Amino acid sequence: MIQKFDYLVIGSGIAGLSFALKVADHGRVGILAKRSLTDTNTNLAQGGIAAVLGQDDLLEYHVLDTLASGGGLSRLETVKTVVAAGPRMIRELKDLGVPFTAQVDHPDRPELGREGGHSHRRIIHSKDMTGQTVQSVLAERILNHPNITAFDHFLSLDLLQEKDANGQMRVTGAWVLDIAQGEVWAMTAKVTVLATGGSGKVYLYTTNPDGASGDGLAMAWRAGADVANLEFVQFHPTCLFHPQLHNFLISEAVRGEGGRLINSEGVPIMKDHPQGDLACRDVVALAIDTEMKRSGADNVFLDITHRPADFTRDRFPKIYSTCLSLGLDITRQPIPVVPAAHYQCGGIVVNLDGQTTRPGLYAIGEVACTGLHGANRLASNSLLEALVMADRAGAQAVIEAQTVDYPQLAEPYSPWPGGRLGHAPAEAVLITQSWDEIRRFMWNYVGIVRSDQRLTMAAKRLELVKAEIDDFFRNFEVDADLVEVRNIAVVAELIIRSASTRRESRGLHFSLTWPKQDDVNFKRDTILRNPAPPLFPGLSA
Numbered sequence: 001m002i003q004k005f006d007y008l009v010i011g012s013g014i015a016g017l018s019f020a021l022k023v024a025d026h027g028r029v030g031i032l033a034k035r036s037l038t039d040t041n042t043n044l045a046q047g048g049i050a051a052v053l054g055q056d057d058l059l060e061y062h063v064l065d066t067l068a069s070g071g072g073l074s075r076l077e078t079v080k081t082v083v084a085a086g087p088r089m090i091r092e093l094k095d096l097g098v099p100f101t102a103q104v105d106h107p108d109r110p111e112l113g114r115e116g117g118h119s120h121r122r123i124i125h126s127k128d129m130t131g132q133t134v135q136s137v138l139a140e141r142i143l144n145h146p147n148i149t150a151f152d153h154f155l156s157l158d159l160l161q162e163k164d165a166n167g168q169m170r171v172t173g174a175w176v177l178d179i180a181q182g183e184v185w186a187m188t189a190k191v192t193v194l195a196t197g198g199s200g201k202v203y204l205y206t207t208n209p210d211g212a213s214g215d216g217l218a219m220a221w222r223a224g225a226d227v228a229n230l231e232f233v234q235f236h237p238t239c240l241f242h243p244q245l246h247n248f249l250i251s252e253a254v255r256g257e258g259g260r261l262i263n264s265e266g267v268p269i270m271k272d273h274p275q276g277d278l279a280c281r282d283v284v285a286l287a288i289d290t291e292m293k294r295s296g297a298d299n300v301f302l303d304i305t306h307r308p309a310d311f312t313r314d315r316f317p318k319i320y321s322t323c324l325s326l327g328l329d330i331t332r333q334p335i336p337v338v339p340a341a342h343y344q345c346g347g348i349v350v351n352l353d354g355q356t357t358r359p360g361l362y363a364i365g366e367v368a369c370t371g372l373h374g375a376n377r378l379a380s381n382s383l384l385e386a387l388v389m390a391d392r393a394g395a396q397a398v399i400e401a402q403t404v405d406y407p408q409l410a411e412p413y414s415p416w417p418g419g420r421l422g423h424a425p426a427e428a429v430l431i432t433q434s435w436d437e438i439r440r441f442m443w444n445y446v447g448i449v450r451s452d453q454r455l456t457m458a459a460k461r462l463e464l465v466k467a468e469i470d471d472f473f474r475n476f477e478v479d480a481d482l483v484e485v486r487n488i489a490v491v492a493e494l495i496i497r498s499a500s501t502r503r504e505s506r507g508l509h510f511s512l513t514w515p516k517q518d519d520v521n522f523k524r525d526t527i528l529r530n531p532a533p534p535l536f537p538g539l540s541a
Helices: 013-027 059-067 076-096 129-144 215-222 281-294 309-315 317-325 381-401 425-445 452-475 480-501
Strands: 002-010 029-032 148-151 156-163 168-180 184-194 233-240 258-263 300-303 335-342 347-349 361-363
Touching: 002 381, 013 029, 013 148, 013 381, 013 452, 029 184, 059 076, 059 168, 076 129, 076 381, 129 148, 148 156, 156 184, 156 215, 156 480, 168 300, 168 425, 184 215, 184 381, 184 425, 215 347, 215 480, 258 281, 281 300, 281 317, 281 335, 309 317, 425 452, 425 480, 452 480
Parallel strands: 002 029, 002 184, 029 148, 184 361
Antiparallel strands: 156 168, 168 184, 233 335, 258 300, 300 335
8 A cells, every 4th residue: 555645754752743733734744653642752751841941040051051961972053952942842832732830839930840960940841741741732633633644553664765856865755564454555755754762672671662662763774874872872760660560760850859869778879979869860870870789789769758748749640659559659668760771862863954864854853863962861851852853854844845746656565575464473482582682681781881892792692683583584474573673683783883983981871991081082973874775675766
């Protein structure tokens, strides 16, 4: 089946939904969700959106905080552009109907929180369910717009490319899998946008949902787009440590409201750092990892029991109720926490309009590398970046769509060998084992602390697993599981290659082999370029 759109948006988080709404009055929009429209990282975001709204805050302060967090790699132009647009993005969300939490004494003013790395209170939020609230408002608008068609449970396989009038290869849509029906579709578009989020499922422990398998990053890489800074994987310091719930995030806003990190003996972990518990995430995650290895403990604790119980319940209703359902009353007991893979600071290289190095292809949100985050993302800058880049990319995409014709595509060639879909139970077990193998050695060897020896071991293990996956692809019937594990293998390889290239310690990349920061040789982005042809033969005209 062939579907034609002016704009094809792959991913349904805040970036994809915002972009779709920006361009929907200018043409037909198709938006793809791998699972449900709301099964995204955005939906799990608790903290909020960083924006300069406080009376004592200035844009310059937010810029300086972002640069300090970025470890010398944030691009000044990008930082200034994104920060300056913050207040306008919040006004637009309010106009759409997003209910941000207001001050009790001043209902006309937003309640602003503070998180690690921020010098001022500037996190606007909707209790501790900001992402879920924003996602639901945007999704409702999407579903009611006559020019937008949303596809649930559609997995993108690879990008379509064909030659333009000048003989240059241009991205013209994507091959997608209707998971429910087991059918491959070709969706063509004048402009294709990757808003697929991150790749946290490449690690054994992550705050990300199951769908975060790096699909957009892998597809862009196979299509020849440049990627950058993938060694900088942010590990959130405080993921709930509980056998019944493995990926529940304890928002950094808890520390912003006075929560203290302590060990099993009650000793504050961050007592010697100038910013204490509000230090940047790279610093806090490394400190927790160091404490766990020193003590042999499986976790540390986040203690907010000194705050009034009513305050904690009101400010963090989702965290409170979730923990209580597990038998943990956070108003009386410290919360057991561990670091977990959280955010991909690098990604597909884009300019300030979201354009990648492949004509016709845009990338926005976590999948993109704009230069905002540098070596370490400042808390709550991610939703802000997604909104700003969706806005800028939308404006540029409308202009571009007016200058190109609809792609021409004959009856689509199936990208699967023999056109087979689905696999037998025994094959599913083998695929799952490969995924588990990757996630374990990435956690053990390419986690918070690395070394040349560990990276070499990870590369050798990955080489063996990739050979198995390639064999699955050639000989087994194929479905979404194999697509995801193949993409995970690509992402793992890119992270390992990037980390091996950076022979220093900076931000989220800490190497025992190269423990010092080297501004002379490595105060630069790690750019990877792929000259390889598309994954499937016959996809390019």
